[in-house]
Every structure is written in structure tokens, then in C-alpha cells.
Amino acid sequence: xxxxxxxxxxxxxxxxxxxxxxxxxxxxxxxxxxxxxxxxxxxxxxxxxxxxxxxxxxxxxxxxxxxxxxxxxxxxxxxxxxxxxxxxxxxxxxxxxxxxxxxxxxxxxxxx
Amino acid sequence: xxxxxxxxxxxxxxxxxxxxxxxxxxxxxxxxxxxxxxxxxxxxxxxxxxxxxxxxxxxxxxxxxxxxxxxxxxxxxxxxxxxxxxxxxxxxxxxxxxxxxxxxxxxxxxxxxx
Numbered sequence: 001x002x003x004x005x006x007x008x009x010x011x012x013x014x015x016x017x018x019x020x021x022x023x024x025x026x027x028x029x030x031x032x033x034x035x036x037x038x039x040x041x042x043x044x045x046x047x048x049x050x051x052x053x054x055x056x057x058x059x060x061x062x063x064x065x066x067x068x069x070x071x072x073x074x075x076x077x078x079x080x081x082x083x084x085x086x087x088x089x090x091x092x093x094x095x096x097x098x099x100x101x102x103x104x105x106x107x108x109x110x111x112x
Numbered sequence: 113x114x115x116x117x118x119x120x121x122x123x124x125x126x127x128x129x130x131x132x133x134x135x136x137x138x139x140x141x142x143x144x145x146x147x148x149x150x151x152x153x154x155x156x157x158x159x160x161x162x163x164x165x166x167x168x169x170x171x172x173x174x175x176x177x178x179x180x181x182x183x184x185x186x187x188x189x190x191x192x193x194x195x196x197x198x199x200x201x202x203x204x205x206x207x208x209x210x211x212x213x214x215x216x217x218x219x220x221x222x223x224x225x226x
Contacts, residue, residue: 033214033215041220042202043202043217045215088155098143098160099160099170100145101157103154104154
């Protein structure tokens with residue numbers, strides 16, 4: 001079964017707007033990571049947030065983590081056409097070190 | 113350059129045949145993973161290995177087999193027992209975590225049953 005569940009499944013916004021994606025998970029985690037995938041390609045790491053952190057920034061990316069709600073959000077500010085991709089959250093499961101589970105992803109489409 | 117290499121990029125399999133997908137990494141990572149991705153879907157874990165000569169089943173291991181004889185290599189065999197093998201397969205690796213390391217992906221292999 002999937003550990004992470006992103007929502008929305010798909011999102012279309014105008015270029016320049018902000019995009020927010022959410023991820024929920026089920027078990028206790030060591031950390032949560034966000035990845036990006038262009039169609040037919042491998043995944044590229046975006047940002048990692050540890051279980052004892054609440055917010056993290058990297059360029060136009062902002063990630064939050066709420067361990068009490070078992071949820072995370074990824075905000076992409078000032079979106080660009082090149083941000084069009086699928087975005088996945090991944091969790092490293094506590095007490096099963098090195099087992100990483102991915103969600104189903106959010107397909108983001110930036111409209112010109 | 114350091115990275116993960118998957119081959120072949122595209123593979124066609126006849127029904128009843130076994131096929132093996134190659135995954136090699138020169139990142140000196142201990143952990144390696146195989147995921148399956150169906151069109152428009154997320155990644156599902158097939159097998160993973162934390163150390164040479166050891167591996168664990170993921171969520172959808174039936175019909176697949178792996179080996180980890182060398183740290184650099186983690187080949188995946190899709191056997192004839194896998195009834196619906198057409199998919200995109202992704203290999204990944206990660207240094208032993210302690211909870212904070214990043215997973216690196218290959219570019220994937222497309223497998224089609226004909």
C-alpha cells in the first residue's frame with residue numbers, strides 16, 4: 001500500500017502564480033523528501049525535511065512538515081513553464097531504515 | 113561523473129520470457145532500490161537492498177527477482193510469473209541514511225510485453 005498520498009492529483013495554474021501540493025503519510029518517519037519527475041525521466045531530488053523540522057526553504061521552494069497531522073506541503077512560488085512536471089513526496093520509514101516509500105504524485109501544469 | 117546507469121532504456125519482451133534490467137552505480141552507496149511506475153501513476157517499491165548479499169521485498173515483489181553480489185550492481189529480473197510487466201522501471205541508490213540522505217535515480221527503463 002502507498003505510504004504517501006499527494007493532493008491534488010493534478011493542478012493547472014497560470015505562469016507566475018504559486019503552486020501548492022500536499023502530502024499525507026501513515027507511519028512515523030525519519031524524514032520526508034520531495035522529488036520532481038519530467039515525463040519519462042528519472043526523479044530529481046528537490047528538498048529534504050527532517051522529522052524534527054517544521055519548515056524549510058530552497059530558492060522558490062518552501063516545504064512544511066506537520067508530524068502531528070502526518071502531512072507536508074510543497075509550495076512553488078512564482079511558477080514558470082519549466083516547473084511543469086510531476087511532484088512526489090517520499091518518506092523514510094522509522095525503524096525500517098532505508099525503506100523509502102513514494103506517493104502517487106501531483107501532476108503540475110503551468111499555463112503560459 | 114558519478115551516477116546511476118540503467119540499461120537498456122527500452123526493452124521488449126515476449127510473453128513467457130524472463131528479462132533482466134541492469135542497474136549500476138558508482139556513488140559508493142550502500143542501499144539500492146527498484147521501483148515500478150505505471151503511466152500516470154506513482155512509484156511502487158519492488159525490492160531494495162541495504163547491503164551486499166542482502167535484499168528485502170517491497171510492496172510488489174511477486175514475479176520479480178534481484179541479486180546484490182556487488183555493491184555497485186543491483187539487477188532486476190522480470191520473470192514470466194509477472195503477469196503484467198509492461199511499465200517504466202526505476203533504479204535508485206542512497207548512502208546509508210541515519211535518516212538524512214538523498215536518493216538518486218537512474219533514467220529508467222521502459223519494458224513492453226509484445
